[in-house]
Amino acid sequence: MKMASSMGGMFPGQQPPAQHPVGGPGGPGQPGFPSTANRGQGNNTLVDELEASFEACFASLVSQDYVNGTDQEEIRTGVDQCIQKFLDVARQTECFFLQKRLQLSVQKPEQVVKEDVSELRNELQRKEMLVQKHLSKLHHWQQVLEDVSVQHRKPSDLPPPGPLTFLEQASASLPPAPLKPN
Template structure:
């Protein structure tokens, strides 16, 4: 029995394809759709593999085999398959972008350098904006009179105090 994947056949709207990876300020290999948790060392290919494993696990899960609510089972499987398809699109976009980048670097090496410089410039602008935000948050603290600051603990005091904190108990 074939299970429809959503869209026109089921009356459910399909999710729009994710934006292409590699937008300025985002490393293309580590692109993650918003709301998707990912650690710093996971790649799109790793995410595709785990999504496939989740699809397979949902199809053979005892909950689904013994379940009686067919609509709930179908919804769960549809969600797993939709996530897999979304990540497959991201993976395809990544490899297409890398293929295009490789072709461009062979045909026009100066273009690849220009793109890298543009991405670095955007990243610097973003970091400058973060620094300005931090400075704006720091200014009120800098305006506190020195007499009031004398009562604040120093870093040395905090380091000494934290050295006296006992280590957490290890579970046995």
């Protein structure tokens, strides 16, 4: 519980722009990006920052300044800065959710176990369907091989024609019955 209370300040209000690491939003090395306090709302979340940085990435790629610009290095620097900001906010968002996950695992460990069991069941079901798919393909190709081997037998190896021969050939062309899982 001590860990959860020490992380409590990071969740609702997020870090103010002045506390971002070097190279983060509004920090040194990225002078052209507005901090979250400059965007009009004082209570922005990480999701809002992530969305804004994502939009800034696209805006920098389609901006007329970059389209009409001749200095490729300036264009590259601007785009790199936008992408770096997006990656920084994405890391912060990931960290936020990992911290929430840690807090949940401390407070309600049974919930984490239930989720793990559910994921394992889904994985087993997916793999069972894959096994059934491969078994059906195997039976199909076994049937194809049997048909080819019957066609290449010598006439002396073939049974004499009769009513049973017709039934055997008709049943050979039927698809095999699906196997029931154990």
